Amino acid sequence: MNFTIVARDGAARAGRLTTTHGVVDTPIFMPVGTHGTVKALAPDDLAAAGAPIVLANTYHLFLRPGPDVIRALGGLHRFMGWDRVILTDSGGFQVWSLAKLRKITEAGVEFRSPVDGSTHFLSPEVAVAVQQALGSDIIHPLDECLAYPATREVTERSLALTLQWAARSKAAHAGSAAGGQALFGIVQGGTDEELRRRAAAATIEVGFDGYAIGGMAVGEPKEAMYDLTELVTGALPSDRPRYLMGVGKPDDLVRSVARGVDMFDCVLPTRNARNGQCFTADGPLTLKQARFATDGAPLEAECRCYACRGFSRAYLRHLFMSGELLAYRLLSLHNVTFFLWLMREMRAAILEGAFGPFQARFLSRYAVSSPEVSRD
Amino acid sequence: MNFTIVARDGAARAGRLTTTHGVVDTPIFMPVGTHGTVKALAPDDLAAAGAPIVLANTYHLFLRPGPDVIRALGGLHRFMGWDRVILTDSGGFQVWSLAKLRKITEAGVEFRSPVDGSTHFLSPEVAVAVQQALGSDIIHPLDECLAYPATREVTERSLALTLQWAARSKAAHAGSAAGGQALFGIVQGGTDEELRRRAAAATIEVGFDGYAIGGMAVGEPKEAMYDLTELVTGALPSDRPRYLMGVGKPDDLVRSVARGVDMFDCVLPTRNARNGQCFTADGPLTLKQARFATDGAPLEAECRCYACRGFSRAYLRHLFMSGELLAYRLLSLHNVTFFLWLMREMRAAILEGAFGPFQARFLSRYAVSSPEVSRD
Numbered sequence: 001m002n003f004t005i006v007a008r009d010g011a012a013r014a015g016r017l018t019t020t021h022g023v024v025d026t027p028i029f030m031p032v033g034t035h036g037t038v039k040a041l042a043p044d045d046l047a048a049a050g051a052p053i054v055l056a057n058t059y060h061l062f063l064r065p066g067p068d069v070i071r072a073l074g075g076l077h078r079f080m081g082w083d084r085v086i087l088t089d090s091g092g093f094q095v096w097s098l099a100k101l102r103k104i105t106e107a108g109v110e111f112r113s114p115v116d117g118s119t120h121f122l123s124p125e126v127a128v129a130v131q132q133a134l135g136s137d138i139i140h141p142l143d144e145c146l147a148y149p150a151t152r153e154v155t156e157r158s159l160a161l162t163l164q165w166a167a168r169s170k171a172a173h174a175g176s177a178a179g180g181q182a183l184f185g186i187v188q189g190g191t192d193e194e195l196r197r198r199a200a201a202a203t204i205e206v207g208f209d210g211y212a213i214g215g216m217a218v219g220e221p222k223e224a225m226y227d228l229t230e231l232v233t234g235a236l237p238s239d240r241p242r243y244l245m246g247v248g249k250p251d252d253l254v255r256s257v258a259r260g261v262d263m264f265d266c267v268l269p270t271r272n273a274r275n276g277q278c279f280t281a282d283g284p285l286t287l288k289q290a291r292f293a294t295d296g297a298p299l300e301a302e303c304r305c306y307a308c309r310g311f312s313r314a315y316l317r318h319l320f321m322s323g324e325l326l327a328y329r330l331l332s333l334h335n336v337t338f339f340l341w342l343m344r345e346m347r348a349a350i351l352e353g354a355f356g357p358f359q360a361r362f363l364s365r366y367a368v369s370s371p372e373v374s375r376d
Numbered sequence: 377m378n379f380t381i382v383a384r385d386g387a388a389r390a391g392r393l394t395t396t397h398g399v400v401d402t403p404i405f406m407p408v409g410t411h412g413t414v415k416a417l418a419p420d421d422l423a424a425a426g427a428p429i430v431l432a433n434t435y436h437l438f439l440r441p442g443p444d445v446i447r448a449l450g451g452l453h454r455f456m457g458w459d460r461v462i463l464t465d466s467g468g469f470q471v472w473s474l475a476k477l478r479k480i481t482e483a484g485v486e487f488r489s490p491v492d493g494s495t496h497f498l499s500p501e502v503a504v505a506v507q508q509a510l511g512s513d514i515i516h517p518l519d520e521c522l523a524y525p526a527t528r529e530v531t532e533r534s535l536a537l538t539l540q541w542a543a544r545s546k547a548a549h550a551g552s553a554a555g556g557q558a559l560f561g562i563v564q565g566g567t568d569e570e571l572r573r574r575a576a577a578a579t580i581e582v583g584f585d586g587y588a589i590g591g592m593a594v595g596e597p598k599e600a601m602y603d604l605t606e607l608v609t610g611a612l613p614s615d616r617p618r619y620l621m622g623v624g625k626p627d628d629l630v631r632s633v634a635r636g637v638d639m640f641d642c643v644l645p646t647r648n649a650r651n652g653q654c655f656t657a658d659g660p661l662t663l664k665q666a667r668f669a670t671d672g673a674p675l676e677a678e679c680r681c682y683a684c685r686g687f688s689r690a691y692l693r694h695l696f697m698s699g700e701l702l703a704y705r706l707l708s709l710h711n712v713t714f715f716l717w718l719m720r721e722m723r724a725a726i727l728e729g730a731f732g733p734f735q736a737r738f739l740s741r742y743a744v745s746s747p748e749v750s751r752d
Binding site for chain 1: 417691
């Protein structure tokens with residue numbers, strides 16, 4: 001993997017990530033393909049939306065269908081029919097948020113599968129091996145995810161474990177035939193500024209191909225998220241990509257790019273689509289509102305996605321109200337297209353040295369606040 | 377609408393139906409677009425599957441979003457983004473199978489909407505007016521659908537009502553600016569051969585652009601269905617299209633084309649897709665079976681649909697077992713593609729004067745019996 005900065009505008013960066021599965025221009029948003037599929041969308045939809053990279057969840061694929069099945073079928077790219085870039089998380093976040101009966105030791109974490117109740121063990125070494133079986137282009141070390149809020153003592157203990165696991169992950173990755181896989185470190189540290197600084201320094205000390213900022217968008221105030229993001233990006237090496245995990249709303253993306261973030265992922269565009277919410281440059285639309293029942297206009301006049309070229313708000317609302325599956329596909333397609341359009345607009349503004357005015361213009365037009373961020 | 381017979385082979389016919397929304401080569405299968413969408417498929421999927429015509433349900437669209445909304449938005453073609461041919465049924469079948477608290481008089485039928493409990497009235501005149509508002513290319517008169525089994529007395533009384541309604545529908549249709557809409561008659565008559573003969577004669581007497589055979593595939597033995605189909609097609613004028621409503625399985629389609637049927641509709645390919653069943657020339661596959669968990673082959677090697685070109689049975693099974701929406705789209709796309717492929721194969725065999733050998737070859741290879749037919 002190779003990363004180069006193409007242009008800077010204040011703290012905002014336009015970059016280019018080159019991998020064996022193609023080039024990713026940054027800043028970029030990665031649609032989330034939890035079970036090896038971005039919900040309701042096919043690979044050709046994602047390509048049409050302009051996605052060069054998707055995220056897949058190691059935890060979910062570890063449990064079903066399992067890394068051995070995916071390796072035997074030629075790896076995750078071939079399994080899910082996606083020939084562009086794949087980033088996998090380590091499974092840490094989902095073990096903490098979804099698994100049952102966790103037992104955490106220094107060795108790793110034992111948990112029970114919500115799919116079939118079977119018991120599994122994930123260690124830093126297993127997480128690397130699983131991601132190698134998947135064959136994703138960018139992988140992550142197992143980390144511990146803190147609940148918010150957490151005391152300083154709990155945060156310190158958790159950070160120590162995450163850092164120890166980071167070093168073991170790097171060793172496991174280095175000791176194997178990694179086949180061009182990049183390994184990103186994850187900066188944890190909760191909401192304590194000093195611990196975030198310490199986390200960043202210690203993670204850089206281990207040394208990674210890129211740096212993820214974890215443990216954000218978990219319930220902390222928005223301002224704290226922006227401040228911590230700025231603090232961490234300021235501490236990270238400028239020549240490596242920076243990935244803010246699980247973020248976020250369109251306005252969060254803009255504010256975080258302004259603070260030096262290059263990569264994002266979030267279930268928001270697809271999850272909210274399944275709840276009938278569409279993102280537009282004028283703010284989100286709640287399609288079930290009666291005012292759309294006879295609205296012959298497309299979701300967003302400027303959008304070139306299939307949903308906006310072929311169908312009216314009235315029809316999309318009708319599909320949604322009737323529980324028709326096509327609603328989920330078309331609304332997901334539009335939302336993902338919108339998020340990727342926004343990233344391209346930001347990149348263009350950075351290249352022109354006009355990110356400040358772009359940010360002001362976008363936020364003023366977007367205006368309406370969108371609903372809560374959450375992750376699968 | 378214009379219909380010409382291009383070739384005959386025994387009772388089987390290859391025809392061409394020309395409408396203002398394009399040409400339909402027969403025999404043809406019409407995917408069912410209940411709520412103005414073929415479940416899980418977009419218009420571009422249907423076009424890719426080679427569908428020149430779809431069916432939409434008057435009953436469902438009458439209740440939601442209502443004919444006035446659809447007319448105001450430019451008609452059903454524009455509403456659902458489908459510029460090819462649309463056939464609508466009269467709503468009769470669904471009033472009998474889905475509506476609550478029906479009250480039937482000679483005037484029409486009053487029923488309560490399962491959507492919101494509101495009361496509605498459908499008469500032959502209203503059914504024609506609704507279908508004119510939708511702007512479908514081929515419309516149908518309101519008919520009474522018998523439960524199976526029914527006594528001869530009940531069948532006779534029901535047939536008399538259907539025939540009276542047929543005449544009123546024709547008058548309503550003739551008295552309006554029909555704008556090129558074709559009106560098909562529906563031959564009812566239950567399972568009594570003499571009543572079916574009488575129904576055919578009386579419906580022909582009223583005079584329609586084509587003839588549907590109704591009240592089949594409602595639970596009667598398979599042999600009775602084939603015999604009655606043969607009896608009715610033998611009584612119908614040879615220069616008009618014949619449409620066997622709600623049928624059927626791939627082997628039913630072949631056996632009915634052999635008996636002179638030109639058009640079919642059924643929810644089978646889409647409904648069974650949502651239950652994980654895929655149709656192939658070697659018989660149906662039940663994808664949840666464990667044997668497919670590591671099967672790297674496509675659903676059907678010969679099929680050119682997107683599902684078969686890009687994905688393995690193992691991946692499609694994984695999507696289905698994970699409840700992923702993409703499973704429903706891909707399996708529906710394959711099944712509809714298979715049904716339309718089968719129709720084209722039959723047409724080619726008729727044109728070559730080789731329908732008999734084709735039928736024998738297909739049925740012998742298809743072999744495995746498929747599950748029960750049902751309708752939305």
